[in-house]
Amino acid sequence: MSYLPIFVALLNDSKMNKKPLILVTNDDGITAPGIRTLIKVMKSIGNVVVIAPDSPQSGMGHAITVNSTLHCDKVSEADAEIEEYSCSGTPADCVKLAIHEILDTRPDLCVSGINHGSNSSINVIYSGTMSAAIEAGIEGIPAIGFSLLDYSWDADFSQIEGYIHTIVTNVLDNKMQPGMVLNVNFPKLIKDEIKGIKVCRQAKGNWVEEFDKRISPMGREYYWLSGQFVSFDKGEDTDDWALKNGYISLVPCQFDLTAHHFIQELNTWDLND
Amino acid sequence: MSYLPIFVALLNDSKMNKKPLILVTNDDGITAPGIRTLIKVMKSIGNVVVIAPDSPQSGMGHAITVNSTLHCDKVSEADAEIEEYSCSGTPADCVKLAIHEILDTRPDLCVSGINHGSNSSINVIYSGTMSAAIEAGIEGIPAIGFSLLDYSWDADFSQIEGYIHTIVTNVLDNKMQPGMVLNVNFPKLIKDEIKGIKVCRQAKGNWVEEFDKRISPMGREYYWLSGQFVSFDKGEDTDDWALKNGYISLVPCQFDLTAHHFIQELNTWDLND
Numbered sequence: 001m002s003y004l005p006i007f008v009a010l011l012n013d014s015k016m017n018k019k020p021l022i023l024v025t026n027d028d029g030i031t032a033p034g035i036r037t038l039i040k041v042m043k044s045i046g047n048v049v050v051i052a053p054d055s056p057q058s059g060m061g062h063a064i065t066v067n068s069t070l071h072c073d074k075v076s077e078a079d080a081e082i083e084e085y086s087c088s089g090t091p092a093d094c095v096k097l098a099i100h101e102i103l104d105t106r107p108d109l110c111v112s113g114i115n116h117g118s119n120s121s122i123n124v125i126y127s128g129t130m131s132a133a134i135e136a137g138i139e140g141i142p143a144i145g146f147s148l149l150d151y152s153w154d155a156d157f158s159q160i161e162g163y164i165h166t167i168v169t170n171v172l173d174n175k176m177q178p179g180m181v182l183n184v185n186f187p188k189l190i191k192d193e194i195k196g197i198k199v200c201r202q203a204k205g206n207w208v209e210e211f212d213k214r215i216s217p218m219g220r221e222y223y224w225l226s227g228q229f230v231s232f233d234k235g236e237d238t239d240d241w242a243l244k245n246g247y248i249s250l251v252p253c254q255f256d257l258t259a260h261h262f263i264q265e266l267n268t269w270d271l272n273d
Numbered sequence: 274m275s276y277l278p279i280f281v282a283l284l285n286d287s288k289m290n291k292k293p294l295i296l297v298t299n300d301d302g303i304t305a306p307g308i309r310t311l312i313k314v315m316k317s318i319g320n321v322v323v324i325a326p327d328s329p330q331s332g333m334g335h336a337i338t339v340n341s342t343l344h345c346d347k348v349s350e351a352d353a354e355i356e357e358y359s360c361s362g363t364p365a366d367c368v369k370l371a372i373h374e375i376l377d378t379r380p381d382l383c384v385s386g387i388n389h390g391s392n393s394s395i396n397v398i399y400s401g402t403m404s405a406a407i408e409a410g411i412e413g414i415p416a417i418g419f420s421l422l423d424y425s426w427d428a429d430f431s432q433i434e435g436y437i438h439t440i441v442t443n444v445l446d447n448k449m450q451p452g453m454v455l456n457v458n459f460p461k462l463i464k465d466e467i468k469g470i471k472v473c474r475q476a477k478g479n480w481v482e483e484f485d486k487r488i489s490p491m492g493r494e495y496y497w498l499s500g501q502f503v504s505f506d507k508g509e510d511t512d513d514w515a516l517k518n519g520y521i522s523l524v525p526c527q528f529d530l531t532a533h534h535f536i537q538e539l540n541t542w543d544l545n546d
Contacts, residue, residue, distance in 0.1 A: 056340060058339055058340060059336060059337045059338065059339035059340070060334070060336045061333070061334040061335030061336040061337065061365070061404065062334030062335055062336075062398050062399055063332060063333045063334040063335075063336040063363075063399075064332045064334065064399050064498065065332065065498060066331055066332035066498060067329060067331060067332070069487075069495040069496065069497060070484075070495060070496040070497075070498065071493070071494070071495050071496075072494075072496065090336075092334070092399075093498070096482050096484075096498065097484065097496065099482075100481075100482040100483070100484060100500075101482075101484045101486070101496065122411060122528070124530055125335050125407070125411070125528055125530075126335055126336075126337050126365075131334065134398070134530075138395060138398070138479045139479065166543075166544060166546075167544065170542045170543060170544060174542055177535070180532055180535055183530075196544075196545040197544040197545055199536055199539040199540050199544075201529070201531040201533065201536065202529050202530060202531045204529075206411045206412065208373075209369050209372075209373040209374075210373070211343075211369075211370065211373060211374045213374070214342075220344070221344070221345075222342040222343060222344050223342065223343040223344075223345065223370065223374065224342060224343075225337065225338060225339060225343065225366070225369065227373075250539065250544070251530075251531055252531065252532040252535040252536060252539055253530040253531065253532055254530060254531075254532040254535075255395070255398055255530065256474070256475050256477075257397055257398075257407075257456075257475055257524075257526040257527060257528070258474040258475045258524055258525065258526065258527075259453055259525040259526055259527040260474065262450070262453055262525040262527075263472055263474065263525060266472040266523065266525055267472050269443045269447055270439075270443060271439060271440065271443060271469075271470040271472075271523070272469040272470055273439075
């Protein structure tokens with residue numbers, strides 16, 4: 001008689017019972033409705049720790065706090081099942097603090113969002129939501145940024161809960177390779193109108209800025225940044241196309257900015273004459 | 274007799290006389306010594322307009338100002354040959370303001386820096402210097418970020434002036450393709466020790482953070498972000514290798530974050546069951 005089958009059964013059981021540790025953050029701040037939906041879905045999948053900015057950090061890109069101090073306080077009135085921390089820094093600061101200071105063990109996954117507004121196409125560059133996910137990716141932790149194309153604070157996040165669950169369990173089950181970060185955007189549609197999840201590339205596009213110039217009560221000129229996003233990418237494999245055509249876009253991202261295809265041409269330049 | 278040779282000669286003369294319009298910015302602020310060196314070299318090549326942050330913006334990544342107002346004031350005591358503007362925003366804000374509000378014509382080139390400190394390897398992600406250059410790249414303007422591996426305010430920038438001149442004239446003469454942005458880092462060496470300019474890729478590496486935890490006079494805990502950069506890339510074609518071996522590193526960058534090689538694998542996942 002061998003004890004091996006019993007041992008294997010126990011091992012499988014222990015593996016199955018070990019819930020993943022999920023770090024949740026965002027850029028709209030710890031009180032935003034979007035992060036509350038994300039926390040709710042993550043609680044059904046793993047053990048959750050929340051470390052998020054204490055105030056909105058939209059448009060913060062990959063900013064980190066190097067010239068001033070950071071506060072990070074435990075939120076005492078939070079959900080008893082999870083730990084929550086409110087941080088004075090940027091989304092990328094939150095992830096750095098979580099991994100290197102607050103958490104005892106490395107998270108199995110980092111999720112960021114749900115952002116109130118789009119992070120598709122070039123918006124990924126300006127996005128605090130995605131910078132948090134990318135910071136986790138740099139640390140070798142699988143990460144996903146979620147965004148809904150609805151800037152309203154009262155946006156209905158409930159109908160996308162199922163899709164978030166599907167994407168997160170896929171990332172955990174498929175053991176996504178280190179350094180990969182998913183950028184997921186949901187169209188502003190009711191559930192029945194959503195056609196499904198589409199794997200895409202980042203569309204080429206940019207913002208055409210229109211600065212709104214005003215005069216302060218003290219007579220000084222100042223500006224508000226405004227403008228509109230313009231896509232100039234005709235491809236049907238882009239996130240912009242997917243969202244305009246009723247799909248949830250899923251773009252795998254990485255953080256090597258090298259334009260590898262341009263290296264050969266640069267080597268023909270007269271740089272060392 | 275044909276007038277064509279005279280016409281061509283006049284055209285060439287007019288082309289040669291048309292100096293390029295160069296936008297200069299940085300992330301250390303308009304008063305930093307690094308930007309003064311950059312302005313000096315650019316004045317020998319083209320017509321210069323400076324629009325730079327009014328205070329240091331290190332580590333600002335690709336942050337933009339969406340939730341507050343921007344000021345941008347002409348600096349009256351500046352060099353009579355050039356226009357200078359001091360802006361309350363981030364480096365990316367400066368470039369957006371320059372192109373869409375301050376300048377009458379689009380610049381032929383945007384240069385950012387010279388940064389006081391390294392922007393090689395993963396630092397490109399956190400860099401305000403490079404975010405300004407990348408913002409210009411997104412706008413389709415050739416752009417270069419320059420950094421010296423010397424954090425000192427008194428760093429000697431004079432010995433790298435010739436290299437900057439060489440790189441900038443190459444970019445202008447070779448008509449670098451739109452969307453390309455060069456990340457140039459100079460080693461902290463005297464001129465005779467520098468081996469030349471090396472075209473590289475971004476090294477794989479990250480910062481290992483050590484948060485310096487302190488207690489304020491009021492008894493509240495706070496943190497300073499610190500740590501050290503660790504490269505785990507053994508390649509001899511990286512910026513990190515080049516800088517450690519006495520070369521100036523030149524990495525061509527782009528802003529499509531898509532991990533194209535991962536799309537095929539993602540399409541095998543069970544995302545739409």
